Amino acid sequence: GAVVSQHPSWVICKSGTSVKIECRSLDFQATTMFWYRQFPKQSLMLMATSNEGSKATYEQGVEKDKFLINHASLTLSTLTVTSAHPEDSSFYICSARVGAGVSDEQFFGPGTRLTVL
Amino acid sequence: DQQVKQNSPSLSVQEGRISILNCDYTNSMFDYFLWYKKYPAEGPTFLISISSIKDKNEDGRFTVFLNKSAKHLSLHIVPSQPGDSAVYFCAAMYRGADGLTFGKGTHLIIQP
8 A cells, every 4th residue: 555654753953953753655746745643642733734735724822933834845744843831742644545536545644753851 | 421331341251252342322313333443543333233223233244233222232242262352332323413422342252
C-alpha cells in the first residue's frame, strides 16, 4: 500500500527554537496532506489541511503564524513549529490523500514526537 | 466538545471470541465513518469504512455497523486474533470538510 514517511521521528528542542517536520508520500503523489496533533490520552486533532501549491487551511484555534505549513510539491509537506514552547510538546502526525474526494483514503505517517524543554 | 466518542479506553477479549468496539458521534452532518488500527510507534492504518447510506459493511473478519438514529457505530472482529491487539480509532467526516475527526481510541488486548 501507499507509504507516508515523517522525519524526524522524534525531536527534543529548547524553548524558543523552531522545529521543522517533514511529511513525504513515498510512492504516490498526494494532492492533499493533513497535519494532526495528539496529546497524551487524547484523540488526534486536525490542525490544518495542506493543498499542493496553495496556502494551508487551518482549523479553528490553531495559530497559523506559529505552525507554518508548506506543501511545495505533490510528495512533500512540511510543518514548522516556530518559537516552540513546552505546551507545544505533542505527537504530530501527517496524512496524505491520493484523490480529491473527501472519501478517498488517507495514508498516515508514523508520527513525530516533539518535546520542548 | 468531542464530536466522536470512544468511551472504552481499553477492552480485553479472549482469542477466538468476538471483539466489539463502540463509537458514538454527536455531529449529524457526518456521513462517512472509518476505523483505523494503530500499533505503537506507527501511524494509523485504515481498516474499514462505512457510508451513512449503509448500515453494515463487511470485510473478512471485520464488520462495521452503523445506527444513524442512535448516532452509534461499532466494529466487530471475529474471530479475534493476537495480532489484532492494537489501539483502534473511530473517525468521521462529512462532505465539505477534508479532515477526519477522531475518537480517543480503544486499546484492544487479545488474550491467549
